[in-house]
Amino acid sequence: MNLEKVVFGFFILLALTLNFGFFLGEFDNPDHHNVYELFAAIVVSLIATVLKFGERTQIGAVLLAASLVADLQLIAAALVWGMAVYVADVGLTPAVMASIVSLSGGALLANLVSATLLVIETSSLQR
Amino acid sequence: MKTSGGTIVPLILRRMRPPLLVLISAYAIAVAGLTLMPGQDGDGAPWRMDFFHAFYVITYTAPTIGFGEIPYEFTGAQRLWVTFSIYLTVLAWLYAVGTIISLIQDPAFRGAMQRARLRRAVRLMSEPFYIVCGYGDTGSLLVRSLTERRRRVVVVDHAQAAIEALELRDLGVYVPGFQLDAEVPDNLAVAGLQHRWCAGIVAVTDSDHANLKVALTSKLQNRSMTVVARALTAEGAANMASFGTDKVINAYDGFAERLRLAILSPDMHRIQDWLTGIPATKLPERPLPPSGRWIICGFGRLGRAVYRELKRLGMEVVIVDRDPAGNACPPDTVAGKGTEAATLRASGIASADALLAATSDDADNLSIVMTARTLNPDIYIAARENDLTSKPLLQAAGVDLPVEPSYILASRTLSVLNAPLLDDFLDQAHGQDRAWQATLAEDIQGVAAGIIPETWTLRVSQARAPAVLDALERGVEVPLSAITHHPRDRTQSLDCLALMLVREGEFTLLPGQETRLASGDRILFCGTDQALGLMTVPLRHVNNLRYMISGESVPDGLLWRLLVARRTGPRHAR
8 A cells, every 4th residue: 555645545535525515505505505615625626736746647647637627616716706705795696606616516527537537547557 | 859848847846746735734724724713803793704814814924924914903812823824834935945946956957957958959950950979179179160160069978077168168159068978879869869950970989889889879860961980990990881870080090091192192182181171270281291211109009000001102110119019019119118319219210201209198209209309300200199288289399290189080070071072072183193183282272372271062952052043944054153253243253162063973073164054063162261151142142143144233123124124125034
């Protein structure tokens, strides 16, 4: 067992699960989407990105790309949140919430790709 | 070939992984903690900071900028947490910045950066360039001569000192220098062996084995380019020539052959000396070596080569060597160094006509020269110069003919690279009679004006001489005189001499001024640098060529052409 691989897999899966947890719930209901969960998803996603730095393999490059997409989507979601509440002062209306959640949905897809690639890489290594 | 981005960016990212993780974690802890600390709003009501403001506060606190407590004054718990956050994030930043600085100073990183820069420089080359392997005396002489003529060069040498010396030289054009082992094929690829503009490779390292490998690799990977290799031994030379190395140069054999030529046919020797010399240096006018009794001090590679050639001429040769048995010297060898008067007397210096100091030590050679001069003031002296730095000393000691291996190697290489037809010409000239050679020597001297002339090959092709081809297509005859005269004044001839014309494999020596040019002709010229530049004018410009042929100056441009055509009939219209 390689500790580095454990940490790597842990963060990729955690990014996916946190993202999924935030995404889950009624689409435009602010009560179903916790701000701490979004924050955790962003932090873990960033950590997962850094962990993928410096990979020379093709699959490593695609993993890094998927991670960067997830970061972008999640940070965009956080920005929408901050803009709506503190800059534009419209508050968390269902429309705002819907766009935040849909952005995080995009990140979820990217995280899913990451996790799938990880599974593929692992299974091809075993044989 | 790996791109520069493929090696450097992952290196940076890999090294930056731990500090980035520390930074992200520190920020995450500080921001999340700040949102959890109980606070109060302006009215004293319980309030928790939101992520937006928490991130803002930590962002200006972490780099110790500090805008104060916003949006409301902090409570004790919040202040406690911010204090903790400052230490946490500042330390994280220090760690990250420290890592970046140590990365920049890391020799491995700097090496990778420099290699990437050099690779980029080679990749972006957009004109023909040469690779020179080995930057010693010969290599530096070659690089200087090539760059002086604005040729691009890439240098490969395994010694750091050599590459540093190259970087300190002011060569006028940028010469990328790779500190790499030329024996490794991949390293030559890095230096641009497979580059489409790579015109030739010169292997002038101090090792026969390295030169052999360079020549082999080059011939295998890029068949079309010129490969010139230095050989230190006869076996090495034969080996390299066997697989098609374009030119194998052995300094000592080269010198010995020249010496024989100088004794046999002095004029031919002068021609060869001038045409293959390093351009823009002084035209050598040396006393010619005499035939008669020779003394050779030192029976090494040079001594052996000269001995063989002199014996072929049937001359009497006495060898002086330290170790006659060990060096397989001929039977009547005088044992000794040659630096003492006694040894030289024993070899019969008083009645000898010439002496060659050929030991591998410049101090010994110098001592031999001085002793010999005292014993026989009229003797002709040749001396081997092992190191470029001994040149002034040997000159001061009154050496008639210095043997400069680096000069011989560099000049031979240059003549191959600059004028591929030169060797053919010299072969042809060898076969001519003495009177012909003497006249040619006079002619070259007249053109050269005291300095070694440039030699170059002109090809009558669309790329090199578009105006000539254009005229030929229209049925206009172009005599050679059209391009050997001054483009502003066609009565004044340029300082150049057409040595040979090659048409469909046929050699014509010294083609006359009235010779008609044809497409595909190759002409070997020698002359001044200025003539080389001026010659391109009629080759490229239709109007100028017309003036050179007919003496008429015709206005050009669409409108003028129409007007002239109307006035004088269709003669000039195209």
